[in-house]
Amino acid sequence: MNYCSHCGSVVSLRVPDGDNRPRYGCDRCGRIHYQNPRIIAGCLAVHEERVLLCRRAIEPRLGRWTLPAGFMENGESLREAALRETLEEACARVQLESLYTISSIRHINQVQMLFLATLPTPNFAAGEETLEARLFEEADIPWEALAFSTISKALQLYFNDRRRGTFPLHHLDIDGELLQPR
Numbered sequence: 679m680n681y682c683s684h685c686g687s688v689v690s691l692r693v694p695d696g697d698n699r700p701r702y703g704c705d706r707c708g709r710i711h712y713q714n715p716r717i718i719a720g721c722l723a724v725h726e727e728r729v730l731l732c733r734r735a736i737e738p739r740l741g742r743w744t745l746p747a748g749f750m751e752n753g754e755s756l757r758e759a760a761l762r763e764t765l766e767e768a769c770a771r772v773q774l775e776s777l778y779t780i781s782s783i784r785h786i787n788q789v790q791m792l793f794l795a796t797l798p799t800p801n802f803a804a805g806e807e808t809l810e811a812r813l814f815e816e817a818d819i820p821w822e823a824l825a826f827s828t829i830s831k832a833l834q835l836y837f838n839d840r841r842r843g844t845f846p847l848h849h850l851d852i853d854g855e856l857l858q859p860r
């Protein structure tokens with residue numbers, strides 16, 4: 679941040695009185711501009727044992743596969759955000775089941791929340807930010823071409839949980855962007 683969104687003056691990074699970490703503060707009007715993590719909502723949607731993946735048409739990770747997910751908008755609920763992102767990216771109308779993963783992605787200040795979902799009919803297509811949408815059997819998941827470590831982790835958990843027949847909520851702390859080999 680360079681300029682104050684309130685008065686347009688230059689901001690500087692300093693620890694405000696009574697605070698314990700640096701914040702952007704305006705040198706003229708004194709306003710403190712707090713920055714906090716953003717929430718990403720999405721779906722791990724399944725149709726007859728196959729998982730819906732999207733190949734990204736945008737950076738970052740253009741050309742790599744991901745689950746439909748994106749930034750939550752003001753004024754919507756987490757469920758609404760997950761449904762909207764799935765509709766936008768995969769043109770798919772899913773039924774949300776349980777919340778499945780909550781990942782704190784510390785190094786980019788994001789919290790990603792993925793729902794398990796059912797895709798009742800195999801109706802889907804590539805949305806504007808997607809090159810291709812496809813249903814994958816477990817054996818065909820493109821592990822080496824996944825876009826994000828959170829997606830890789832969620833898929834690994836899902837297939838393991840499916841073998842056990844139980845889908846508990848998983849709470850993850852992600853510290854790096856490197857994809858974990860399975």
Ligand SMILES: [Zn+2]
Binds near residue numbers: 683684685686708
């Ligand atoms: Zn200002």
